[in-house]
Amino acid sequence: MIRVAIVTRAIDPAAIIASIASTGYGAISLFAGTVRDTSDGRGVSAIDYSAYTSMAEAELKQIVAEAADRFGITSLIVEHRIGVLSLGETSVAIAAAHAHRAPAFDCTRYVIEEIKKRVPIWKMEHYIDGTREWVDPTKASGVASA
Amino acid sequence: MSTVTVLLFASYAESFGGATLEIPLNSGDTVGDLVDSLRSLPGASILPDSPRVAVNQKFASYDQTVHARDEIALIPPVAGG
Numbered sequence: 001m002i003r004v005a006i007v008t009r010a011i012d013p014a015a016i017i018a019s020i021a022s023t024g025y026g027a028i029s030l031f032a033g034t035v036r037d038t039s040d041g042r043g044v045s046a047i048d049y050s051a052y053t054s055m056a057e058a059e060l061k062q063i064v065a066e067a068a069d070r071f072g073i074t075s076l077i078v079e080h081r082i083g084v085l086s087l088g089e090t091s092v093a094i095a096a097a098h099a100h101r102a103p104a105f106d107c108t109r110y111v112i113e114e115i116k117k118r119v120p121i122w123k124m125e126h127y128i129d130g131t132r133e134w135v136d137p138t139k140a141s142g143v144a145s146a
Numbered sequence: 147m148s149t150v151t152v153l154l155f156a157s158y159a160e161s162f163g164g165a166t167l168e169i170p171l172n173s174g175d176t177v178g179d180l181v182d183s184l185r186s187l188p189g190a191s192i193l194p195d196s197p198r199v200a201v202n203q204k205f206a207s208y209d210q211t212v213h214a215r216d217e218i219a220l221i222p223p224v225a226g227g
Contacts, residue, residue, distance in 0.1 A: 121226030122156035
């Protein structure tokens with residue numbers, strides 16, 4: 001099973017794992033990105049994610065096709081949530097299953113790195129001081145996010 | 147001359163003041179020509195040197211020709227994850 005989705009509901013990593021589990025696999029790798037309470041030293045209260053949804057899903061499909069081919073993965077699920085997320089909530093989940101752990105690890109890493117480069121999703125950080133700002137990784141101060 | 151609709155998102159939509167722009171389009175215009183047209187509009191100061199553009203939901207090169215019915219989108223720096 002290979003499936004990608006942009007969702008507006010809460011992401012349930014346990015349900016994702018359950019849906020790709022099979023006795024034929026010896027490894028399921030799960031990456032979950034979550035909303036952190038600080039960004040470049042500023043206190044964060046929430047993150048509002050938005051997307052060019054149709055293109056985001058098309059890019060995700062392209063990325064998972066590349067990953068499936070590159071790592072020999074046949075079970076891969078990616079969900080990215082949009083909307084206003086509270087601290088600690090899961091913004092993205094990537095689960096890859098394989099007979100062995102290395103391809104599963106490598107696959108999830110590949111997918112999250114490619115998402116950060118080319119899937120049209122944006123986030124506005126809301127800070128505890130009441131201000132807000134669009135996140136621009138091309139102007140990052142060197143502190144990696146998520 | 148026809149026009150083409152450009153979709154805007156996130157910081158670009160805020161800066162240009164709307165979710166879409168109608169841009170004049172001459173026959174044979176490329177993505178690069180379109181970006182040049184956008185630069186003359188109010189709010190364009192937010193654009194980096196080479197903003198990413200998608201044509202029909204795929205990232206496009208600046209020498210690609212644009213047609214009036216293409217779905218054009220100006221893509222701000224992505225920040226998913």
